[in-house]
Amino acid sequence: METLVVDHPLVAHKLTVLRDADTDSPTFRRLADELVTLLAYEATRHVRVSEVTVDTPVAPAKGVRLAHPHPLVVPILRAGLGMLDGMTRLLPTAEVGFLGMIRNESTLQAETYATRLPDDLSGRQVYVVDPMLATGGTLAAAIEFLFERGADDVTAICLLAAPEGIAYMDAAFAGSGRPIRLVTAALDERLNEHGYIVPGLGDAGDRLYGVV
Numbered sequence: 001m002e003t004l005v006v007d008h009p010l011v012a013h014k015l016t017v018l019r020d021a022d023t024d025s026p027t028f029r030r031l032a033d034e035l036v037t038l039l040a041y042e043a044t045r046h047v048r049v050s051e052v053t054v055d056t057p058v059a060p061a062k063g064v065r066l067a068h069p070h071p072l073v074v075p076i077l078r079a080g081l082g083m084l085d086g087m088t089r090l091l092p093t094a095e096v097g098f099l100g101m102i103r104n105e106s107t108l109q110a111e112t113y114a115t116r117l118p119d120d121l122s123g124r125q126v127y128v129v130d131p132m133l134a135t136g137g138t139l140a141a142a143i144e145f146l147f148e149r150g151a152d153d154v155t156a157i158c159l160l161a162a163p164e165g166i167a168y169m170d171a172a173f174a175g176s177g178r179p180i181r182l183v184t185a186a187l188d189e190r191l192n193e194h195g196y197i198v199p200g201l202g203d204a205g206d207r208l209y210g211v212v
């Protein structure tokens with residue numbers, strides 16, 4: 001997996017406030033939204049475009065527009081919803097598909113409880129958004145699902161990643177021949193015995209939406 005850790009002082013600043021246990025949910029939601037827009041700027045560096053010509057008030061100008069089919073953005077519910085608006089602000093013509101997944105906190109295995117995606121993803125660029133890449137079980141299962149539907153160009157945007165999750169993704173997709181990119185704001189130290197990222201930011205879904 002090609003991994004980019006975005007090295008930018010504004011990203012680092014916003015991430016630091018996001019990590020702070022004293023940051024309340026409204027502020028956490030706003031920061032997650034702002035961070036994803038900054039990460040998406042890097043993550044969309046390879047977005048496909050077609051050359052076009054437009055007429056300015058003065059003369060024709062060569063430029064580009066997003067190629068068809070437009071990208072698909074897939075938030076992994078629940079926490080990934082906190083990154084959706086930031087993505088669609090940057091890619092307003094993107095379509096949006098949904099994957100509902102929850103990690104069983106005893107076994108750390110990902111379980112899928114909802115899918116709403118186009119049947120055929122061949123030729124689509126897909127951007128998966130989920131704040132946390134911990135063991136990697138959730139993201140690997142999500143991308144496997146997208147591959148089964150024909151996707152062959154997947155970029156994941158995560159606010160935080162753990163080395164264990166990146167190693168898991170590398171092993172899971174080694175030799176698949178399908179490139180996967182990860183763009184993240186930070187690569188943290190490790191996972192703790194409960195599968196939480198250290199130092200991390202806690203449970204992203206709970207911090208966004210409260211404990212349910």
Ligand SMILES: O=P(O)(O)OC[C@H]1O[C@H](OP(=O)(O)OP(=O)(O)O)[C@H](O)[C@@H]1O
Nearest residue numbers: 077078079102103134135136137138205
């Ligand atoms: O890499 P993993 O070990 O699989 O863990 C990461 C997953 O855990 C969190 O979701 P969670 O299962 O807490 O669901 P939620 O979004 O509903 O809170 C997070 O948003 C990822 O989806």
Ligand SMILES: O=c1cc[nH]c(=O)[nH]1
Nearest residue numbers: 134196197202203204
């Ligand atoms: O640190 C973690 C790990 C998984 N899910 C989270 O929300 N946080």
Ligand SMILES: [Mg+2]
Nearest residue numbers: 203204205206
């Ligand atoms: Mg959660």
